């Protein structure tokens with residue numbers, strides 16, 4: 227099978243922060259990138275590779291091996307930013323996009339400002355986790371605006387829901403009321419984005435990330451068995467090249483018949499997905515979430531709304 231266009235490569239579980247809501251599960255056998263997998267990548271190079279951990283900056287030797295093996299790929303890494311300054315020349319040289327985590331919460335659970343070292347870095351994307359206590363999109367956008375004044379350029383934030391995957395992060399689980407509020411806020415801000423664009427042709431940067439997360443989903447066209455995390459365009463692999471439906475909770479492995487493997491998982495988790503009218507956008511939501519029903523309800527309402535109101539900008 228030809229390598230999908232994008233690969234997300236899980237380097238290992240080591241991290242230098244201990245964020246309270248993290249999904250990460252420790253790995254017991256971390257031996258670095260296997261030569262066999264490097265040879266596979268050389269034979270069949272993907273177009274893009276995103277490095278994930280744990281904290282990928284703790285695995286720079288492994289990253290360098292992959293970059294040498296597939297120098298033509300586009301690279302990105304998902305990082306908390308600690309210690310990034312000493313790697314910036316290398317990352318710039320190889321055109322890395324830096325996906326930085328910043329939640330914009332009133333009390334930052336990470337306790338670290340990721341932007342300080344990135345003032346001049348050209349290609350930065352921001353990933354924001356929405357969790358119980360951090361669901362006020364207006365307040366989050368306001369905090370982004372304060373950051374923008376410091377770094378001198380605009381930032382779009384790409385929000386992700388917190389998925390309840392263990393007892394520690396259950397404390398931050400989005401409640402039914404949080405989901406209801408998020409649904410109304412999405413409608414409000416994405417609605418504002420759309421009406422300004424339709425009336426004046428203005429793409430309002432403040433709301434663009436919110437709009438784009440939905441717009442990209444509307445173009446995903448998942449078929450049953452594909453998920454947001456593992457689909458025909460995106461494979462999640464560990465350092466040995468093993469594929470998984472989820473990189474954080476690696477209980478299930480995917481074989482050559484990966485689509486059938488994922489269909490089996492979905493059939494067991496959420497039989498309604500097979501007939502769902504928004505499956506093409508949703509892809510079954512987070513398949514390891516312990517609050518899948520709540521996520522499903524939110525996704526169904528949001529994607530149904532977007533299909534009706536928002537798919538044409």
Ligand code: SF4
Nearest residue numbers: 499502508510522526
């Ligand atoms: S909205 Fe619910 S039923 Fe529909 S695909 Fe997503 S998780 Fe499955």
Ligand code: SF4
Nearest residue numbers: 455472473512513514
């Ligand atoms: S299944 Fe996907 S969304 Fe859910 S925890 Fe794993 S990587 Fe995240």
